[in-house]
Amino acid sequence: MSKKRIKISAAYNDFNKELQALKNFDKINQENFQINKLSKKQLHLLTESVFFSAFREYENFLRDIFLLYTQEKRNANNDKIESYLRPKDFFHAEKLIQSSMKIIDWNSPDTIIERSELYLKNGFPIKTPYTINRTKFSTYRTLRNHIAHNSTKSLEDYKKVLRAYFGTNPLIIPSVGEYLLKTSKTERRNYNLLDFFNLLEDMSNTLR
Secondary structure (H helix, E strand, O other), X not given: OOOOOOOHHHXXXXXXXXXXXXXXXXXXXXXXXXXXXXXXXXXXXXXXXXXXXHHHHHHHHHHHHHHHHOOOXXXXXXXXXXXXXXXXXXXXXXXXXXXXXXXXXXXXXXXXXXXXXXXEHHHOOOHHHHHHOHHHHHHHHHHHHHHHHOOHHHHHHHHHHHHHHHOOXXXXXXXXXXXXXXXXXXXXXXXXXXXXXXXXXXXXXXXX
């Protein structure tokens, strides 16, 4: 059963701890590859694992703080949060949101924006940062889904990400791990996985 959260700061601290551990693991993998302790294929597989784990940790963080905001818990800036729900506690809030759904989707930016509009006045503080970063999160969600499902549909969506990156259809489709290690288009010193880490850090700081 998921942990019952009381404070947004605790959810943030736990997420930050897990993210830093994954960043360190990625750094070790890079170092081991450089000294030939890992093959290129092994590095790609480990990079996919790091990405998928970081995505899952962020989903858990978002779930936790969203449920806390529906209880009108204040953020790090002590802003007043107004919720349209009146849950009895953390788990009651989740049950109210889940309703008849089998699971609650915490990885679709469109769904998260819509949910914030539905349950929080003006969508605050979730809507604006997600609206700003909608395209980025949609891209990373595509990568996450292709790792998870490896289906015809997920591959077609992944090819769209590759076309946006390369400007054309690549002759050979790289694995998601290989793509994540390619040079960032926004920060030349980074590879794509590091851009993802930076986004998660920025978002968690903004949302907490």
